[in-house]
Structures are given as structure tokens and as C-alpha cells.
Amino acid sequence: MGRLTFVFLLILSLFYCSHVWAQNSSESANLATSNLGSVSFYLDKKNPATQGESVHVVEESKAYFCLQLNTQVPDLAKVVKHLSQVELTLEKEGENPQKIKAKSNLKRGLIYSNAQGCFIGQLRVPMGVSAGKYHVSELDLLLASEHVIPLRDHLSQVKPLGLIEVASPIQDTMPPLIEKIESWVPMEGGMNMRHSRAWKYIFFRVTAIDQNVGIDPSTFQIFFKNYLDDELVDISKAKCSTILPNLQYNCTLYFSRAEHDFYGRTLRLVLDSVSVADKYGNLTELTTPEQLEKIFGGKLMQYVFYSHKSSHDKKAETQNEPDEDGHIEASDKPKSIFINKRRDRF
Numbered sequence: 001m002g003r004l005t006f007v008f009l010l011i012l013s014l015f016y017c018s019h020v021w022a023q024n025s026s027e028s029a030n031l032a033t034s035n036l037g038s039v040s041f042y043l044d045k046k047n048p049a050t051q052g053e054s055v056h057v058v059e060e061s062k063a064y065f066c067l068q069l070n071t072q073v074p075d076l077a078k079v080v081k082h083l084s085q086v087e088l089t090l091e092k093e094g095e096n097p098q099k100i101k102a103k104s105n106l107k108r109g110l111i112y113s114n115a116q117g118c119f120i121g122q123l124r125v126p127m128g129v130s131a132g133k134y135h136v137s138e139l140d141l142l143l144a145s146e147h148v149i150p151l152r153d154h155l156s157q158v159k160p161l162g163l164i165e166v167a168s169p170i171q172d173t174m175p176p177l178i179e180k181i182e183s184w185v186p187m188e189g190g191m192n193m194r195h196s197r198a199w200k201y202i203f204f205r206v207t208a209i210d211q212n213v214g215i216d217p218s219t220f221q222i223f224f225k226n227y228l229d230d231e232l233v234d235i236s237k238a239k240c241s242t243i244l245p246n247l248q249y250n251c252t253l254y255f256s257r258a259e260h261d262f263y264g265r266t267l268r269l270v271l272d273s274v275s276v277a278d279k280y281g282n283l284t285e286l287t288t289p290e291q292l293e294k295i296f297g298g299k300l301m302q303y304v305f306y307s308h309k310s311s312h313d314k315k316a317e318t319q320n321e322p323d324e325d326g327h328i329e330a331s332d333k334p335k336s337i338f339i340n341k342r343r344d345r346f
Contacts, residue, residue, distance in 0.1 A: 034070065034072075034073045034076075034157060035070055035073075035157055035159060036069065036070055036073065036076065036151065036154055036157045036158050037067065037068045037069040037070045037076075037158055038050075038051075038052050038066075038067075038068045038158060038159060038160050038161065038162075039052065039065060039066070039067055039068075039088070039136055039139070039158055039160075039161050039162055040052050040053045040065065040066045040068075040118075040160070040162045041053055041054055041055045041063055041064070041065050041066075041162045041163070041164055042055060042063070042064050042065075042066070043055055043057075043062075043063055043064070045064055048064065048066045048114065048116060048118050048120060049066055049162075050066055050068065050116050050117075050118065051160065052159070052160020052161060052162045053162050054162045054163045054164060054165065055162075055164050055165070056164075056165050056166075056167055057125050057164055057165070057166055057167070058125065058166065058167050059125055059126070059127050059128070059129060059166070060124065060125060060126070060127055061124070061125050062122060062123070062124050062125075063102075063122065063123055063125070063164055064120060064121065064122045064123075065088060065102055065120070065121050065122070065123070065162075066116070066118035066119070066120060067086050067088075067118065067119040067121070067139075068113075068116075068117045068118055068119075069113075069117075069119070079141055079143065079149060080113075081110075082110065082143045082144050082145065083110060083111055083119070083141060083142070083143060083144075084109070084110055084111060084142050084143060084144045085103060085104050085111065085142040086103065086104040086111070086119050086121055086139075086140070086141060086142070087101070087102070087103045087104075087121075087138075087139075087140045087142065088101070088102040088103070088121065088123075088136055088138065088139055088140075089101055089102075089136070089137050089138035089139075090102065090123075090134035090135060090136055090137065090163070090164060091134060091135060091137040091138075092130065092132045092133065092134045092135075092166075093135070094132075098129055098130055098134075099137075100123055100125060100126070100129065100134055100164070101123065102121050102122065102123035103121050103122075103123075104119055104120060104121035105120075105121070105122075109144070110144055123164075125164075125166060127279065129166055130166070131166050131167060132165070132166060133163055133164075133165045133166075134163060134164050134165070134166065135161075135163050136155060136158075136161055136162075136163070137152070137155075138150070138152045139151040139152065139155060139158065140152075172212040172213050172278065172280050172282065173282060174210075174211075174212060174282060175210075175277065175278060175282035175283055175284040176208050176209065176210040176215050176276050176277070176278050176282070176284050177208065177209050177210070177284065178206065178207075178208045178274055178276060178284055178286060178295055179207040179208065179209060179295065180206075180207050180295050180296070180297075181204055181205070181206050181207075181271075181274075181295050181296050181301060182204060182205045182207075183202070183203075183204045183301070183303075184203040184204055184205065185201075185202050185203055185204075185303075187302070187303055187304065188303070188304045188305070189305055189306075190305060190306050190307075191262075191267055191305045191306065191307045193262065193263070193307060196258055196259055196260055196261070196262055197256070197257070197258045197259075197262070198255075198256070198257055198258075198259070198262050198265075198267070198307055199254070199255060199256040199257075200254075200255045200256075200267065200269075200303075200305050201252060201253070201254050201255075202252070202253045202269065202303055203250075203251070203252055203253075204238075204251050204253075205248055205249065205250050205251070206220075206222065206240070206248070206249045206251060206274065207247065207248055207249075208220070208246075208247070208248075208249065208276050208284075209246055209247060210246055210278045212278065213278050213279045213280050214245065214246050214278060214279055215245050215246050215276055215277075215278055215279070216245075216276075216277055216278060216279050217242055217245040217249075219275070219276050219277040219283075220240055220242075220249055220275075220276045221237065221273075221274070221275050221276070222237070222238045222240065222251060222271075222273070222274045222275075223235055223236065223237050223238070223271075223272040223273050223274075224236050224238065224253055224269045224270060224271055224272055225269070225270045225272045226255060226267070226268075226269055227267070227268040227269075227270065228257070228265055228266070228267055229265050229266055230268075233257070235272060236253060236254075236255065236269075238251040238252060238253040239251065239252050239253075239254075240252075253269065255267065255269060262307050263307050264307060265307045266304065266305070266306055266307070267303075267304070267305045267306075267307070268302055268303065268304050268305075269302060269303040269305075270300065270301070270302040271292050271296070271300065271301040271302065272287075273285065273286060273287045273292075274286045274292070274295070
């Protein structure tokens with residue numbers, strides 16, 4: 001009984017496959033003799049193009065496409081009823097061909113054409129793509145059943161067929177501008193002490209701007225030299241974050257040191273360097289005293305902290321000690337950070 005069931009299922013599968021093959025062959029034969037529709041590109045999202053238009057774009061810009069399918073072709077009329085997504089691939093010819101992908105918004109159900117008969121989709125020109133003309137090289141229709149109908153071999157029947165032309169990238173050779181630094185804590189005070197351990201947090205904001213391609217936030221770095229009684233003991237890197245990478249960076253510098261006899265010693269944290277680059281790699285690096293003084297009101301940015309109780313910091317000996325990862329309770333951070341009503345706070 002089991003063997004008969006297996007044979008029956010095998011015959012049924014072969015019949016189904018032959019039916020699908022015949023159907024696909026019929027579809028291909030029908031498509032081969034028909035005008036399938038058009039592809040147009042445009043820049044104004046609210047005004048779709050419908051006459052096979054092409055567009056000029058630049059790096060990281062958006063463009064939209066309108067795919068019109070000829071529903072007078074019976075096979076395409078069937079496809080339109082079950083269409084869930086449209087995908088385009090545009091390719092630039094040459095020794096090192098580059099591709100740009102475009103697709104309609106992915107939905108769980110079906111997609112429908114607008115009043116002009118357009119199936120709408122969009123693309124974003126990636127950073128670093130070379131200039132030139134990009135032609136449609138692939139056109140895929142995805143059905144709700146997850147079946148894909150490729151029209152790559154029938155693109156000659158998609159008329160008119162627009163293209164996109166990528167303009168030469170901006171010739172940006174100007175690095176970002178580091179405008180100023182603002183401290184959010186007093187420049188002088190007492191260190192936090194417990195037994196033979198001393199620690200201190202400082203908080204500040206750096207303003208940096210780039211008017212062209214924009215700052216790459218991963219390149220932002222700022223370092224301070226750590227002196228104990230005028231002896232250089234370390235160089236520390238501040239931790240900075242931003243939600244406005246072309247404007248502001250909020251930074252924290254943490255100092256911690258254990259000494260057998262710390263009382264009576266003086267700590268100085270002196271700004272050593274600031275650097276940042278834009279998305280094209282143009283670098284700004286401030287390292288000389290003149291450069292560093294210019295961004296801090298005409299004087300060198302340095303913090304001075306004492307390892308004994310000071311009138312500048314009466315809570316120095318009562319603040320919570322940081323944990324092994326250097327974290328402290330929120331109540332020990334400067335209040336100015338928490339009353340800041342802007343979203344770009346710590």
C-alpha cells in the first residue's frame with residue numbers, strides 16, 4: 001500500500017512539473033511577441049513619470065521608478081492580480097560593472113498600480129558608485145506565492161525603458177571644521193578619594209561641522225594628557241557620542257588611579273589633540289597649542305584637581321566610587337547634563 005502511494009505521488013509530481021513547464025513555455029512564447037510595458041524614472045515622489053524618462057542623480061540621492069505593465073498581454077494580466085513586489089537591477093557597462101538595486105516597498109499582501117497604472121518603487125544611489133549611465137539589466141516580478149517571474153530576457157520588449165545617469169561626485173577637498181569646546185564641569189576642584197584610590201569624571205561638548213559630504217562620526221577622537229605633580233603618567237581618550245554628527249559631540253573623560261600615598265598630589269588633565277574626518281577622508285587634526293587654544297576661548301583647555309578637600313568641590317570625599325567598569329551612579333554626574341532639554345544629552 002505504501003509503495004502504491006509513493007508511485008501515485010511521483011506520477012502526480014511529474015504531471016505537475018510538466019504542467020508548470022508547459023505553462024512557463026507558453027508564457028515565454030506569448031511574452032516573446034508582445035510589448036510588455038515601460039519603465040520610467042523620476043525624482044519628485046508626488047509626480048510619477050510615465051513616458052520612459054531618465055534622470056540625473058548624485059551619490060546618496062534617491063530616485064523613483066514607475067513600472068507600467070501591458071495588461072493586454074494575457075499572461076501579464078494574470079500576473080498583475082498576484083503581484084507582491086517589483087525589483088529592478090541597473091548596471092553600468094565596463095570592465096568593472098557596478099550595480100544599483102531598486103525595488104517597490106515590500107508588503108505582506110499584494111501591491112497595486114496607481115491611477116497612471118504605475119507600480120512604484122525607489123532606489124538610493126550608494127556612496128562611492130562611479131559616474132556614468134546605468135541601464136536596467138534585470139526586472140523581476142515577485143508573486144504572493146513567492147514565485148518569481150524574471151523578465152531579463154524580455155527587456156527589449158519593455159519600451160520605453162528609462163535609465164539613470166550618475167553625475168561625478170562632489171569634488172570635496174575641504175576637511176571638517178572643529179569650531180569650539182565647551183566644558184560642562186568646573187575647570188578646578190577636588191578629586192574623589194577613597195583609601196588609596198582617586199578618580200574623576202569630566203564632561204564637555206565639541207562642536208564640529210562639515211558643509212559638504214558630512215562628518216564620519218567613527219573618526220572623531222580627542223585625547224588628554226594626564227599629569228600628576230607635573231609628571232606625565234598617561235594619555236587618555238575621551239568617549240564621545242552624537243545624534244547630530246555634523247554638529248555636536250558629547251564627551252566623557254574618566255581618570256582613575258591607585259597610589260600608596262595619593263593625598264597632597266595634584267592632577268592636571270590637559271587637552272592634547274582633536275581629530276575628525278569627513279566621509280571622503282578629508283582629515284582635520286588639531287595638535288599644536290595655538291590650534292587647541294583657538295577652540296577653547298583663546299587658552300589651553302586643562303582641568304586641575306587636588307587630592308585633598310577643596311572649596312571648589314566640597315563633595316569630593318563623599319561621591320560614590322566607580323565600579324570595575326568605571327561607572328558611577330547617575331546622581332554623581334553634573335546636573336547640567338540632566339536638565340538639558342535637548343535630545344542630544346548623555
